[in-house]
Amino acid sequence: MNIHAYERLWLVASMVLIVGFIVTITYGTVGLGITMVDDREETISPDDVDEDDRFQDPRVEQVGENEFEAYVVSMTFLFQPDPIEIPANNEVTFYVTSRDVIHSFTVVGTNTNTMVIPGEVSAMTVEFDEPGEYGVVCNEYCGPGHHDMEGSLIVHPEDEYSLTELSVDAPDQVGPGEDVELTISIQNGLLEDLETTVDVEVGDETLEQDVTVPGGETEQVSVTVDGDDLEPGDAEWSASVDDEVETGTVTIGDDADDGGDEP
Amino acid sequence: MTDLFVDEYPEQARLVRAAFLTSFVALGIGALFGVIQALHRTGVFRIVESTTYYTVLTGHGVFLVITFTIFFLVGLYQWAVTDSLQRGPVDARLTWSWYGLMSVGTLIAAIAILAGFLDDPPDVLGSELSADVLFTFYAPLQANPIFYAGLVLFVVGTWLAGADWFRTWWAWKRDHPGERIPLPTFMVLTTMIMWYISSIGVAVAILAFILPWSLGLIDSLNPTLTRTLFWYFGHPVVYFWLLPAYLLWYIVLPKLSGGRLFSDPLARVVFILFVLLSTPVGIHHQYLDPGISEGFKFIAMTNTMFLLLPSLLTAFTVVASMEHGARQRGGTGTLNWLRALPWKDPAFTGMALAGLVFAFGGFTGIVNAGMNINYLVHNSLWVPGHIHTQVGTAVALTFMAGSYWLVPQLTGNRLVGRQIALFQVVLWFVGIVFMTNSMYRAGLIGVPRRSAEPQYAFDYEVGVGSMTELDVQLALGGVLLFVSTVLFLAIILLTAFNTDSDPLVDGTIPPALSGPEDSPRVLDDLRVWIGIALVLVVIAYAIPLASIVDRGGLFGPDVGPFPVVVDGVMYLQHGVAYVGVLIT
Amino acid sequence: MDDSGISTEISHDEFDPIGTLALIALYFVVLTLMWLFTYFVEFVGNAPTPTVLL
Numbered sequence A: 001m002n003i004h005a006y007e008r009l010w011l012v013a014s015m016v017l018i019v020g021f022i023v024t025i026t027y028g029t030v031g032l033g034i035t036m037v038d039d040r041e042e043t044i045s046p047d048d049v050d051e052d053d054r055f056q057d058p059r060v061e062q063v064g065e066n067e068f069e070a071y072v073v074s075m076t077f078l079f080q081p082d083p084i085e086i087p088a089n090n091e092v093t094f095y096v097t098s099r100d101v102i103h104s105f106t107v108v109g110t111n112t113n114t115m116v117i118p119g120e121v122s123a124m125t126v127e128f129d130e131p132g133e134y135g136v137v138c139n140e141y142c143g144p145g146h147h148d149m150e151g152s153l154i155v156h157p158e159d160e161y162s163l164t165e166l167s168v169d170a171p172d173q174v175g176p177g178e179d180v181e182l183t184i185s186i187q188n189g190l191l192e193d194l195e196t197t198v199d200v201e202v203g204d205e206t207l208e209q210d211v212t213v214p215g216g217e218t219e220q221v222s223v224t225v226d227g228d229d230l231e232p233g234d235a236e237w238s239a240s241v242d243d244e245v246e247t248g249t250v251t252i253g254d255d256a257d258d259g260g261d262e263p
Numbered sequence B: 001m002t003d004l005f006v007d008e009y010p011e012q013a014r015l016v017r018a019a020f021l022t023s024f025v026a027l028g029i030g031a032l033f034g035v036i037q038a039l040h041r042t043g044v045f046r047i048v049e050s051t052t053y054y055t056v057l058t059g060h061g062v063f064l065v066i067t068f069t070i071f072f073l074v075g076l077y078q079w080a081v082t083d084s085l086q087r088g089p090v091d092a093r094l095t096w097s098w099y100g101l102m103s104v105g106t107l108i109a110a111i112a113i114l115a116g117f118l119d120d121p122p123d124v125l126g127s128e129l130s131a132d133v134l135f136t137f138y139a140p141l142q143a144n145p146i147f148y149a150g151l152v153l154f155v156v157g158t159w160l161a162g163a164d165w166f167r168t169w170w171a172w173k174r175d176h177p178g179e180r181i182p183l184p185t186f187m188v189l190t191t192m193i194m195w196y197i198s199s200i201g202v203a204v205a206i207l208a209f210i211l212p213w214s215l216g217l218i219d220s221l222n223p224t225l226t227r228t229l230f231w232y233f234g235h236p237v238v239y240f241w242l243l244p245a246y247l248l249w250y251i252v253l254p255k256l257s258g259g260r261l262f263s264d265p266l267a268r269v270v271f272i273l274f275v276l277l278s279t280p281v282g283i284h285h286q287y288l289d290p291g292i293s294e295g296f297k298f299i300a301m302t303n304t305m306f307l308l309l310p311s312l313l314t315a316f317t318v319v320a321s322m323e324h325g326a327r328q329r330g331g332t333g334t335l336n337w338l339r340a341l342p343w344k345d346p347a348f349t350g351m352a353l354a355g356l357v358f359a360f361g362g363f364t365g366i367v368n369a370g371m372n373i374n375y376l377v378h379n380s381l382w383v384p385g386h387i388h389t390q391v392g393t394a395v396a397l398t399f400m401a402g403s404y405w406l407v408p409q410l411t412g413n414r415l416v417g418r419q420i421a422l423f424q425v426v427l428w429f430v431g432i433v434f435m436t437n438s439m440y441r442a443g444l445i446g447v448p449r450r451s452a453e454p455q456y457a458f459d460y461e462v463g464v465g466s467m468t469e470l471d472v473q474l475a476l477g478g479v480l481l482f483v484s485t486v487l488f489l490a491i492i493l494l495t496a497f498n499t500d501s502d503p504l505v506d507g508t509i510p511p512a513l514s515g516p517e518d519s520p521r522v523l524d525d526l527r528v529w530i531g532i533a534l535v536l537v538v539i540a541y542a543i544p545l546a547s548i549v550d551r552g553g554l555f556g557p558d559v560g561p562f563p564v565v566v567d568g569v570m571y572l573q574h575g576v577a578y579v580g581v582l583i584t
Numbered sequence C: 001m002d003d004s005g006i007s008t009e010i011s012h013d014e015f016d017p018i019g020t021l022a023l024i025a026l027y028f029v030v031l032t033l034m035w036l037f038t039y040f041v042e043f044v045g046n047a048p049t050p051t052v053l054l
């Protein structure tokens, strides 16, 4: 075949370009460790999402030192959980599935981006270095409300991050002069021990108590406020640990005093 | 000057005119929808409800990349085969029946789409008449069955068109034993081989799964499987849009430049490479899909990169042909010859600008093809940026420019308003620069595509410029493109009625500088290339498809349908119900 | 068209597409630079990216 010398030259240059592109991408995989979303996860029927250990309660969990997992469900037209809260400088693996149609899970302004296909679970391991609030959007058309499908991802500084859950057992009503006793359960979702302080307020009284909750466990703390220190009537109470707060009201004295607040 | 095409082949000219008419009607509607989207997305002006935006977007996609491009293709190819073999089809009834089938198919699909604008669409075949599923119709989003049926008819029509051209060629071969296939016909036949191999994918997806499922005959399907079959077809289809533009660049552009095609043999090699490599690459649209292993994605990536080769070779041959023309017109110097090109000719200028845009768009295509870098751009506005530089300009602007040269030969009428035509192609170029500049940059900061209101609670981090500036550019570019389309349609319409004028067109195509005699005959042995192409397809797809079916089952893990209804109430109920389940 | 304006016939052997070579060489350079920028600045700078942490 009769090919002009310049064209031969260009043919060689073209091959150099092509091989150069392939080499760059291979370097991304091998050198930078970038992995593609792939078939490493088992399939899951969209009907079984509610029975699945990971997805029936979409959440973030700590699974190892500096390792977290986030189980995320996409559906028309929202993400769960919302917001998703994770620590900075830790490996977080997102597992995302869909209940209905094809969506995406895309953290705007980052390369954390995957299609979400019903029947499949997308898995991505990332580490966010910069704390802040990121937008999460669906960038695959999923129906008339597609543009409303938005979530958020909050990346907390590592030392401010907790997976603490609080629940409080408090009376609705006590007799005049009786003590008010609050039982506070603190669940520590992190693997490390949680050393913290429980702050309790009932009416104008404030109390503090130090507590250590071992990793992955729940501790109960009881706090008693002397009934004589409280005014009759409705008293607001609150219990807080770090950023978690629970509040309620307790009625002191006869319920005839004030508006009926019986449950 | 030889006889005009319309005088030599009046029957064929009629068919080409009919095909162009359908194509240009679709272009008009598509452009109207395009400008509606450009203004809506950016919040400049919202004439439809945001839920109806997706009806508009479905129409834009289907009318432009199915109707406009493919009807132009069949018209152009009918011209190319007739003109280069110097004979009509064996049986004109077949020719008109494929045109009829394609038209009926388009009409049915269009009715299903446009019904989305009704407040209360009628029920047809047991479900509401609508098709707000975009041109990719990813299951489990579901359209009315007639939408899929229309698409099938359309595709069968194109298959018959290919059969018609093959038949014409066989008849010609009997009369011309031992002759090389004329280059335009060679391009037509190779394009159609690629199309046959690739459109099987979408045919299987629709006929075996989506259509029966939309009719309620089967109640579940495997979304990864139908999606993979779609993209098996979805990448080659972009070459189905592009190759007619290549035909014009190889056959007509050198002539318009005042020169001759630089190399006929390389043109053949290029088209053969497209036959071989267009199909085993479709998985590059699924880099971010779960359920497909990284190995398959890597193979698709390397194949795709090699698919760059024919386009890079084309760049050389086409530019060299232009340079040849310029030098014959007295051009000198290393680059000064560029000035000697016929820049006042809208047909030339349109194609040259289209080629320039294509060279840039080629770069963005490399980025899309780059596997891991796909995390950056996947489904962001970058992708419509790429779409509009490639099919939306390299192809569309070449078609418009080519029409300025062809339509006079098809009608016997002189082109009306050559100056305005020149303005029109330049206006398109300016419009596309604004619109895609905005789309590419917005895509890089994460603005999603396919969204009626890409304005969220968070702010995008715009590095250079501002969101307002990006929005203004997109809206402005869209308006310029729309105006340019209207001008084009007006010029063509006036030309069609500009009877009793002289066309002033010379339809002869000069022979290539290096002719087919410089290339081995095996290039024309189409069976060899079909064989190799099929082997490559099997290598690239057999294992991925087997693995997808093995994972999710042929009919999927119980994935029910989600008909897209305009008001979205159903979705809301759906969502609320699940939230309810979770709370309790 | 009417302004084909061909003044000299240039045959295959006389034609030296040096201008094309220059343009295509420029294209080569532009492609390489844009690729490196897009990959290493835009993409790698858009962290975090899904990885196997090494």
Ligand code: HEM
Residues within 6 Å of the ligand: B030, B031, B032, B033, B034, B035, B037, B038, B041, B057, B058, B060, B061, B064, B065, B068, B069, B134, B135, B136, B384, B387, B388, B391, B392, B393, B396, B448, B449, B450, B451, B452, B477, B478, B479, B481, B482, B485
């Ligand atoms: C008047 C000129 C045009 C304007 C103003 C325009 C505008 C737009 C806009 C704004 C989008 C993005 C919509 C979104 O993602 O939300 C879009 C998408 C698209 N356009 Fe155009 N466009 C024009 C012409 C064309 C042409 C000529 C073609 C092809 C021949 C084309 C093919 C497409 C395709 C395939 C999409 C993607 C559709 C999808 O995501 O489903 N457009 N267009």
Ligand SMILES: [Cu+2]
Residues within 6 Å of the ligand: A103, A104, A138, A139, A140, A141, A142, A143, A146, A147, A149
């Ligand atoms: Cu969506």
Ligand SMILES: [Cu+2]
Residues within 6 Å of the ligand: B234, B235, B238, B282, B284, B285
């Ligand atoms: Cu592709």
